[in-house]
């Protein structure tokens with residue numbers, strides 16, 4: 001594993017101070033609960049800030065929802081693989097210590113939020129539960145259930161021994177949901193979600209020219225300690241389970257990975273400190289971002305962004321500081337350009353709802369012949385397709401939970417266009433494996449790559465030989481993940497012939513354009529459509 005020298009703890013401490021605020025006066029009384037979800041951070045966390053600001057005591061709670069360890073919707077893969085599960089556990093543990101450093105703590109429970117939160121609310125007589133708003137149907141259902149469960153709770157203030165509450169009257173705890181996962185606030189983008197443009201460039205230009213990014217929310221460095229009797233009353237702080245207690249196999253990220261991804265805000269900030277400031281890689285990001293090998297071709301922020309350990313607004317403010325203190329160039333802009341893709345997919349998930357999970361995607365494309373061939377899928381999933389670039393990417397994903405953006409695009413195109421497989425099999429397998437799995441970015445990118453996404457012009461075929469030639473010309477990447485290829489001359493590593501597994505299907509384009517006559521066996525009628533869409537795609541605007 002390439003050394004990922006993290007920013008020093010002193011520098012991270014300075015970052016924390018920079019994004020923490022003065023000891024302001026609080027504006028209310030009573031107890032508030034901060035329900036952490038995919039926002040496992042202290043800095044720039046509006047829900048936590050509000051919970052603190054509008055209460056006298058804020059009780060932070062995390063519920064480890066067993067549904068997270070169920071199976072994916074159509075194909076029954078594990079919903080959360082071991083590597084991401086470990087990343088989440090590390091993030092919770094880090095969140096707890098960061099809250100403890102500020103004098104507070106984190107209550108952790110294993111169970112469904114709609115069952116756990118009401119009993120805690122009742123136990124501590126809280127009047128408000130603060131949380132960040134999500135957008136996909138599984139998360140929305142949990143929000144609805146929590147809301148309903150809280151509604152059913154009515155307790156008398158006089159019943160309470162809690163001296164913080166004034167006597168008399170009944171209390172209804174409410175759920176206050178706050179938007180907080182994107183760079184641009186939903187309320188600031190001047191489009192109602194239903195009117196969101198289907199072409200990214202239109203969205204980006206409109207947003208960049210008319211909207212402002214809000215400043216980070218700054219929580220004071222010291223929060224009030226949690227009253228001991230309150231914690232006793234709810235049965236203690238709770239232990240963070242380990243992987244085996246969750247019924248999962250303990251597995252380490254492979255040492256061959258681009259870096260060791262450790263969950264938690266502290267590690268996310270350390271990565272930012274290292275990439276931007278200590279190593280100064282930000283200045284050349286645009287030139288390196290399409291790499292596949294090594295820790296520094298791209299930021300690797302995605303796992304921390306997906307779990308909310310890093311706030312995109314904080315990244316934005318650090319980019320702006322870098323531009324003031326070092327250099328403003330295309331690279332510093334390009335990080336924001338990519339973060340805006342993340343926003344875009346999040347907003348699109350509101351516009352298209354469950355359609356992002358359906359075979360026809362946001363555009364409800366009707367295409368008769370998606371294959372669900374088990375053999376082809378197993379070959380793809382096990383990295384045994386006979387195409388080194390594809391196989392190496394799959395080996396990386398399985399061993400580390402990470403894959404470069406370049407790899408993901410080629411991988412998705414190969415699966416959908418060369419194998420003709422149902423794209424949802426790939427998307428659900430990514431859901432299992434990715435450390436940075438995020439429903440909006442994952443299903444958004446898959447539908448986009450499969451040609452069923454929001455943008456009608458996007459239907460792009462990635463030629464594997466061309467990708468190999470452009471992004472791994474010496475075969476270093478494939479030799480890294482498929483060591484048996486390292487003994488071959490560099491020029492032969494992508495075309496190893498009899499020295500490697502026989503390709504399971506011929507490529508449709510890019511190998512002199514031949515289509516193997518047996519390909520219909522696997523591809524059915526898909527082949528014809530694909531030719532057409534390939535031609536269309538050449539005319540369409542390219543993602544860089």
Ligand SMILES: Cc1cc2nc3c(=O)[nH]c(=O)nc-3n(C[C@H](O)[C@H](O)[C@H](O)COP(=O)(O)OP(=O)(O)OC[C@H]3O[C@@H](n4cnc5c(N)ncnc54)[C@H](O)[C@@H]3O)c2cc1C
Nearest residue numbers: 298299300301302338339342405408436437438441442445
């Ligand atoms: C088929 C497919 C599935 C994907 N699934 C996910 C996913 O589940 N979660 C996820 O975070 N990203 C996903 N991506 C997007 C992208 O591949 C990763 O965000 C990126 O590779 C993460 O590496 P990085 O942090 O070094 O990215 P950088 O190049 O450093 O980019 C900075 C940040 O910008 C955002 N970003 C960059 N590209 C994209 C993009 N295409 N879509 C959305 N956000 C982007 C990410 O938050 C990323 O961390 C997917 C892409 C494809 C093609």
Ligand SMILES: Nc1ncnc2c1ncn2[C@@H]1O[C@H](COP(=O)(O)OP(=O)(O)OP(=O)(O)O)[C@@H](O)[C@H]1O
Nearest residue numbers: 072073074136137138139354355357358431439440
């Ligand atoms: N955050 C998420 N991550 C992964 N999958 C999700 C998420 N949110 C919703 N889904 C999936 O998308 C599915 C699509 O929802 P929808 O209600 O349309 O399906 P359904 O009607 O239950 O089934 P079908 O699509 O087979 O008709 C959900 O059932 C759920 O499994």
